[in-house]
Amino acid sequence: VLHGETNRMIKLRRQMLQDTNIHNMADAEKSDEVGGKRRLAFLDMLLISQLEGGGLTDLEIREEVDTFLFEGHDTTSSAMGFCIYLLSQHENIQQRAYEEAVAMQGREKETMRYLEAVIKETLRIYPSVPSYSRKTQEDLQIGNITVPKGVAISVLAYMVHRDENNYPEPEKFNPDRFLDTDRELHPFAFVAFSAGPRNCIGQKFAMLELKLALSSLLRSYELLPVKDFVPNPLAELVMKSGNGIQIRMRPRK
Ligand code: HEM
Structure with missing residues (x-):
């Protein structure tokens, strides 16, 4: 049940990043959607590093x-x-x-x-x-x-x-x-x-x-x-x- 909930959160947030055209840290820092100039939220950081090709698998992000x-x-x-x-x-x-x-x-x-x-x-x-x-x-x-x-x-x-x-x-x-x-x-x-x-x-x-x-x-x-x-x-x-x-x-x- 809990893994299902975590997977759901990850999927939702990834979709949101894609919808707002964020593909890397530089895009994210410019965007207000993920906190503008403030520090990035933890999950966003993991997802963006994946989008940048940082090598984390979905399972690793979930863990x-x-x-x-x-x-x-x-x-x-x-x-x-x-x-x-x-x-x-x-x-x-x-x-x-x-x-x-x-x-x-x-x-x-x-x-x-x-x-x-x-x-x-x-x-x-x-x-x-x-x-x-x-x-x-x-x-x-x-x-x-x-x-x-x-x-x-x-x-x-x-x-x-x-x-x-x-x-x-x-x-x-x-x-x-x-x-x-x-x-x-x-x-x-x-x-x-x-x-x-x-x-x-x-x-x-x-x-x-x-x-x-x-x-x-x-x-x-x-x-x-x-x-x-x-x-x-x-x-x-x-x-x-x-x-x-x-x-x-x-x-x-
Ligand atoms: C009263 C609250 C907390 C206590 C007493 C506590 C205690 C501990 C202890 C003793 C460890 C070392 C465990 C080990 O080596 O096996 C640990 C590791 C850790 N804690 Fe906490 N913790 C608390 C709250 C939190 C919170 C709020 C977070 C995150 C939001 C957190 C995230 C972590 C993480 C990620 C580790 C692993 C760090 C590593 O292995 O490098 N903890 N915690």
Whole structure:
């Protein structure tokens, strides 16, 4: 079903490019239809590179689009769900985030120090991608252990984020950890978006999406706890809660 939808989108957009006589990047940059002087949309870039003879097959384009749609959607909605749960359970933290959301209304693209710390702290406790793998390209020395070349290793972000050396009382939801400028965190202490050359390319987009959605929600509703509800995080490809997310909401006056 999903591949069908992606194929449909690709076909429609290709037709649109052809109808507006766009055959290469130069045409596209001149046209208002695909964004004028603004940067090209991702799918347009792939389609135009195909029209220019760039060598991408339809299947390859579909795979790229699927990667962006699904890496981008499920991860962000997982973070959103766990974040509203945590805010519903922590009244004072929610109040600070609410005050910032009111003060920053319309300027969410700018730094929102507190809400950004809230989102990072959510992703620390419930990383949307709880583990990921790499294959060693050469022998790797870690302390007194040698990991041989060609071995698959898993990074358990969920566990990395519970290292007490970096995060005292790791199960406690405390966004101030990410505001505490006196204490330098280890550069790889927070790996919700992975690290290094293959880290998440959607990280900035995801943060912006979460900031916009959460601030608008906080401005309109008070999030209240459901007594005794505790989510059951499942370590699937993308983390979700086995028993859902339960909160109560009250419209703000
Ligand atoms: C809270 C939201 C997100 C989290 C926690 C997250 C996390 C991650 C992680 C951990 C990886 C590395 C996975 C691995 O190496 O196996 C990754 C890769 C990737 N992410 Fe995200 N992601 C998020 C949102 C997004 C969004 C919104 C997009 C696109 C619009 C996106 C696109 C990608 C892509 C294309 C890769 C593969 C990069 C590569 O292999 O070079 N992600 N993400």
